[in-house]
Amino acid sequence: MRRMLNELTGITLQERGREMIYNRLGRRLRQLKLDGFAAYIQLVEKDSEEARTFAEALTTNTTHFFREEHHFDYVSDVLVPDWLKNRSQDKRVRIWSAACSSGEEPYTLAMVLQESRLRSAGFDTRILATDIDRATLEKARMGTYPAEGMGTVTPERMKRWFKRGVGTRAGQARVAPELKQMITFNPLNLMNPWPVKGPFDLILCRNVFIYFSPEVTADLTLRFSEVLRPGGILMLGHSESMVAGSTRFDSVGKTIYRRRAS
């Protein structure tokens, strides 16, 4: 199971992941009326649709709005002023949220960017948001969240960027169309070739490296450097750091890295 998960997603499960595998896949085995994990492995090996279900069951999608807020402060306090100052000729800003889960990360970015002066200055700002997990990506596309889980969004922002549901939708908050329009959601497995050209000004790949081996992380870091503009920024999650591949980046803040010019 661990080998297969690693091949499909790059995720390296520790020994303590065993219990998690049993918990998460037990229900699937019962649904399929299979009597053991050996039979399930055989099925995953020959059925690509089941391989996807398997990978999705074992990915961890935890996220929330304004998670690791210092990254969004860096966008509004450092990157936006830099773009406004230095990009008067090329007003295209391209951002990639590379493991976006259910969308809170790209929608947070969209809020911060919409609140900035980029739009009135005529910038064309777009966010590509991708994840391996299609079910969670569908939630991201819908952009509807239980309001009670949105404590990290200020009341002012709730009012400005979300519409509260009524009737059967009471308790739900729906993202404003202005935010949705900035984002393209696509499935993408980071382990496979990327159908993205870039160059990106900013890439967020947060809280996914922790599941990968150092080799996979080093390879991905290199590949990110190839689709970032010189001077572009890569943001990682709070417990992640760049070890290998760092010759292409300078550290410019807490888990914030700038791609070197050459």
Ligand SMILES: C[S@@+](CC[C@H](N)C(=O)[O-])C[C@H]1O[C@@H](n2cnc3c(N)ncnc32)[C@H](O)[C@@H]1O
């Ligand atoms: C813990 S969430 C992080 C979400 C968000 N970036 C954040 O920091 O709040 C990790 C995400 O990585 C995705 N993921 C895991 N393996 C992946 C892979 N090989 N390619 C793309 N996404 C992957 C999972 O589906 C999950 O949504």
